[in-house]
Amino acid sequence: MKTVNQQSILRELLEQDTVRKNLSVAELVEKILSRKEGRLTATGAIQAETGRYTGRSPNDKFIVKDDVTEQKVDWGKVNQPISETTFEHLYEKVLHHLSNQDEIYSFKGFAGADPQYRLPMEVINEFAWHNLFAQQLFIRPSEEELATHTSDFTVISAPTFKAVPEIDGTTSETFIIISFKQRVVLIGGTEYAGEIKKSIFSVMNYLLPQQDVLSMHCSANIGQEGDVALFFGLSGTGKTTLSADPHRRLIGDDEHAWSNRGVFNIEGGCYAKCVNLSRENEPQIFDAIRFGSVLENVVLDEETRLPDYNNTSLTENTRAAYPIDNIDNIVQPSIAGHPNTIVFLTADAFGVLPPISKLTKEQAMYHFLSGYTSKLAGTERGITSPEATFSTCFGSPFLPLHASTYAEMLGEKIDQFNANVYLVNTGWTGGAYGEGSRMKLSHTRAMVHAALEGELNSTEMVQDDIFGLSMPTHCPGVPDEVLIPKKTWKDAQAYEQKAKELAQKFHDNFKKFNGVSQQIQNAGPTFLSK
Numbered sequence: 001m002k003t004v005n006q007q008s009i010l011r012e013l014l015e016q017d018t019v020r021k022n023l024s025v026a027e028l029v030e031k032i033l034s035r036k037e038g039r040l041t042a043t044g045a046i047q048a049e050t051g052r053y054t055g056r057s058p059n060d061k062f063i064v065k066d067d068v069t070e071q072k073v074d075w076g077k078v079n080q081p082i083s084e085t086t087f088e089h090l091y092e093k094v095l096h097h098l099s100n101q102d103e104i105y106s107f108k109g110f111a112g113a114d115p116q117y118r119l120p121m122e123v124i125n126e127f128a129w130h131n132l133f134a135q136q137l138f139i140r141p142s143e144e145e146l147a148t149h150t151s152d153f154t155v156i157s158a159p160t161f162k163a164v165p166e167i168d169g170t171t172s173e174t175f176i177i178i179s180f181k182q183r184v185v186l187i188g189g190t191e192y193a194g195e196i197k198k199s200i201f202s203v204m205n206y207l208l209p210q211q212d213v214l215s216m217h218c219s220a221n222i223g224q225e226g227d228v229a230l231f232f233g234l235s236g237t238g239k240t241t242l243s244a245d246p247h248r249r250l251i252g253d254d255e256h257a258w259s260n261r262g263v264f265n266i267e268g269g270c271y272a273k274c275v276n277l278s279r280e281n282e283p284q285i286f287d288a289i290r291f292g293s294v295l296e297n298v299v300l301d302e303e304t305r306l307p308d309y310n311n312t313s314l315t316e317n318t319r320a321a322y323p324i325d326n327i328d329n330i331v332q333p334s335i336a337g338h339p340n341t342i343v344f345l346t347a348d349a350f351g352v353l354p355p356i357s358k359l360t361k362e363q364a365m366y367h368f369l370s371g372y373t374s375k376l377a378g379t380e381r382g383i384t385s386p387e388a389t390f391s392t393c394f395g396s397p398f399l400p401l402h403a404s405t406y407a408e409m410l411g412e413k414i415d416q417f418n419a420n421v422y423l424v425n426t427g428w429t430g431g432a433y434g435e436g437s438r439m440k441l442s443h444t445r446a447m448v449h450a451a452l453e454g455e456l457n458s459t460e461m462v463q464d465d466i467f468g469l470s471m472p473t474h475c476p477g478v479p480d481e482v483l484i485p486k487k488t489w490k491d492a493q494a495y496e497q498k499a500k501e502l503a504q505k506f507h508d509n510f511k512k513f514n515g516v517s518q519q520i521q522n523a524g525p526t527f528l529s530k
């Protein structure tokens with residue numbers, strides 16, 4: 001059988017003495033420098049460039065349709081099917097490609113901080129810097145854990161292997177293919193490191209709900225009283241930035257799961273956007289970038305070798321990868337109790353959603369299913385300015401199962417633990433993208449702080465008459481007029497028009513969720529039902 005064949009080729013490959021296994025950070029750094037894969041920066045971090053692709057390639061992502069996945073996966077534009085035969089041919093070619101390299105790198109570790117649900121996994125890389133990335137992003141094993149480690153999923157990344165669509169059955173030279181039957185992710189044709197971590201996230205989004213654990217595209221932190229907050233949001237909306245908070249310990253910046261024991265981080269590291277990064281605005285992230293970190297597509301000053309975070313000549317999606325331990329106030333292991341507060345981050349390019357609003361349970365479900373936000377420049381191929389999108393569960397590119405699976409689980413948990421839910425607009429204010437400006441980070445931080453401290457519970461609220469959202473009228477550290485979008489626009493009529501345009505989009509998008517309860521369907525924009 002084919003399956004056996006590939007598994008034995010993989011085993012053979014891993015027995016070759018060209019495979020360097022779980023090298024230390026220092027050894028990997030030496031490799032990266034001697035192979036000229038990257039450069040040493042004055043921060044101590046490695047800098048690497050990814051060439052043509054500097055963001056994810058969602059159109060090149062597939063799931064193998066086989067007897068394991070056929071009935072389970074929500075097939076469509078996000079989860080494109082590919083045949084077993086196509087996968088097997090490519091798999092063999094990629095393994096052949098890797099067996100011809102002078103050296104390749106393997107990292108064995110885990111996804112999932114809770115020992116009950118963790119996935120022992122392995123990442124095999126053609127590039128040493130990708131292997132360093134994997135080591136920093138996934139959960140590093142102890143010596144004992146490594147000695148007894150048996151991988152239950154393998155990511156194989158061969159960026160210089162390029163597919164030929166006509167022969168290989170892909171859409172382009174790039175491919176990201178998950179086979180749940182063979183427990184393999186195959187990545188080729190792209191050097192963007194984000195694919196490695198996000199593909200394992202997709203794997204966990206398939207596996208965990210089947211164990212009755214909700215997986216979520218969110219960051220998480222914990223306050224002094226042990227109160228847990230989650231921040232959901234599509235790429236670039238503020239999960240990493242807002243979860244790094246000197247007053248709250250970090251659980252994780254991007255991927256979490258919620259079991260009947262509480263929440264846990266899926267990863268062991270962070271992957272921060274670093275466009276315009278400054279110590280003043282984001283001190284913890286700025287200082288996390290040091291020896292062992294990886295700066296991706298960040299331009300260096302040629303003389304000082306210091307990163308120039310304002311330079312977006314390679315991409316706006318510049319990134320820093322570092323182990324979570326590089327942040328000084330963290331929870332270790334990355335496990336905590338049940339969330340008290342849930343924040344949905346939306347980067348509203350229309351500039352009409354309130355900077356913060358408190359949601360009813362029905363509104364929470366409505367907005368979770370809608371997942372309205374923007375794709376921000378650079379995070380996906382072809383996106384050069386914020387583009388309004390409805391990304392269900394604030395993470396549609398990473399969800400193999402139907403949105404209702406995740407939404408129903410979240411709804412039950414919100415009910416059970418009585419969590420407060422807020423919608424926070426980290427996008428535009430005072431006008432749409434191009435006219436208004438990005439919400440001030442200091443204001444967003446102040447609003448989030450007030451929400452987490454319970455200060456908004458006793459504040460007077462007003463309801464906006466287009467979306468039906470409850471907006472606080474005061475918030476410490478934020479001018480009153482910022483809280484009400486209409487007041488931030490020069491032209492109130494223009495605001496109204498734009499807001500109604502967005503409300504209509506919400507309405508049109510939600511038609512596909514006609515199976516959900518009437519109460520949830522009614523929790524959308526209010527002016528349309530008048």
Ligand SMILES: Nc1ncnc2c1ncn2[C@@H]1O[C@H](COP(=O)(O)OP(=O)(O)O)[C@@H](O)[C@H]1O
Nearest residue numbers: 235236237238239240241273426439440441444
């Ligand atoms: N009001 C705001 N709230 C959050 N982030 C903001 C805000 N204004 C600007 N930003 C910037 O937006 C980016 C958010 O990115 P990040 O936190 O990495 O997103 P995510 O983790 O959700 O992908 C950062 O570069 C941050 O500095």
Ligand SMILES: C=C(OP(=O)(O)O)C(=O)O
Nearest residue numbers: 056194234235236254379
């Ligand atoms: C890494 C990504 O997203 P996030 O910013 O959510 O981590 C990505 O979309 O490639």
Ligand SMILES: [Mn+2]
Nearest residue numbers: 239240254271
């Ligand atoms: Mn992030």
